[in-house]
Amino acid sequence: MSTAPLELSLTRPDDWHLHLRDGAAMQSVLPYTARQFGRAIVMPNLRPPITTAAQAAAYRERILAALPEGSDFQPLMTLYLTDNTPVDEIKRAKEAGAVALKLYPAGATTNSDAGVTDIRKTYKTLEAMQREGLLLLVHGEVTDPEIDVFDREAVFIDRVMQPLRRDMPELKVVFEHITTQEAAAYVASADAYTAATLTPQHLLYNRNAIFMGGLRPHYYCLPVLKREQHRLALLAAATSGSTKFFLGTDSAPHASVMKENSVCGAGCFTALSALELYAEAFESVGALDKLEAFASFNGPAFYGLTRNSGRVTLRKQDWTLPESVAFGDAQLKPLRGGEALGWQLLP
Ligand code: DOR
Ligand code: ZN
Numbered sequence: 001m002s003t004a005p006l007e008l009s010l011t012r013p014d015d016w017h018l019h020l021r022d023g024a025a026m027q028s029v030l031p032y033t034a035r036q037f038g039r040a041i042v043m044p045n046l047r048p049p050i051t052t053a054a055q056a057a058a059y060r061e062r063i064l065a066a067l068p069e070g071s072d073f074q075p076l077m078t079l080y081l082t083d084n085t086p087v088d089e090i091k092r093a094k095e096a097g098a099v100a101l102k103l104y105p106a107g108a109t110t111n112s113d114a115g116v117t118d119i120r121k122t123y124k125t126l127e128a129m130q131r132e133g134l135l136l137l138v139h140g141e142v143t144d145p146e147i148d149v150f151d152r153e154a155v156f157i158d159r160v161m162q163p164l165r166r167d168m169p170e171l172k173v174v175f176e177h178i179t180t181q182e183a184a185a186y187v188a189s190a191d192a193y194t195a196a197t198l199t200p201q202h203l204l205y206n207r208n209a210i211f212m213g214g215l216r217p218h219y220y221c222l223p224v225l226k227r228e229q230h231r232l233a234l235l236a237a238a239t240s241g242s243t244k245f246f247l248g249t250d251s252a253p254h255a256s257v258m259k260e261n262s263v264c265g266a267g268c269f270t271a272l273s274a275l276e277l278y279a280e281a282f283e284s285v286g287a288l289d290k291l292e293a294f295a296s297f298n299g300p301a302f303y304g305l306t307r308n309s310g311r312v313t314l315r316k317q318d319w320t321l322p323e324s325v326a327f328g329d330a331q332l333k334p335l336r337g338g339e340a341l342g343w344q345l346l347p
Pocket of ligand 1: 019045109139220221222223252253266267268
């Protein structure tokens, strides 16, 4: 007999790492996140990227205008850090209500061409962020072509994270979407200025998922899924009770024609069923009692924000995720689209 509760009530959670895109594509995916979460950290990797406070403020207005009637969802804005982000931009970003800057090593992932080529070039700007209390969100992979794709996160810790922490000790840093036991151990043993987000796919799947029965593009994201030992370490970190780990879906919609292509864009679309997927992962290790802190408490605490006041309810019942949903003029396939899920968020 199952010992799982029939319903799970949580303080309304937030998504601390989300890709919303823009225009009609954003209009299609935003309602899914607004239904599940009170707030979300919105990634700035548009084309062109959001590099200024003014662009972030305008993007925020477009998101608010696209929200469903009556929604009180709040987008939390980020700027895309470049080699040339002016020190003065940090004050403007703060005044415009932005909460963080995102570090993409140049060429690491989708729309990262304008990213940072050498973190030392950004040190004056990082010092300003440290002073103003803006966070640095890190895509933690080196881009050195000599380094195997599966090792890029672990090497990033040695080459970038450790020097960065030493040189900028009071900058709050989120190691985003961690995928390895090395990163989980690094964050767990770091001081209170370092935290990490975890995606549902990295808690539920190892790299076999990409290859099972043929190449499965909807399981391809960056950093790429790793071996089972890493998945287990991430799940242990997420359910450990440590306040350093919190929810960040990295839901990253790409039209199915782009995913099912000779060159497949990186990203898993999970916004439609994010909480359900996390519940499945936590339940798999008997840790549903740890889900609320991970989803709703640890993120706001690290960002210095208050918790949301509302609540959401997950019920243990089967339902089938749509195979495909509209994405502007195109179609979008959710991770696990067409398959059954065992938890469902109540309306
Ligand atoms: O899989 C990913 N997709 N990883 C990223 O870092 C970027 C994201 C996207 O924007 O599609
Ligand atoms: Zn991302």
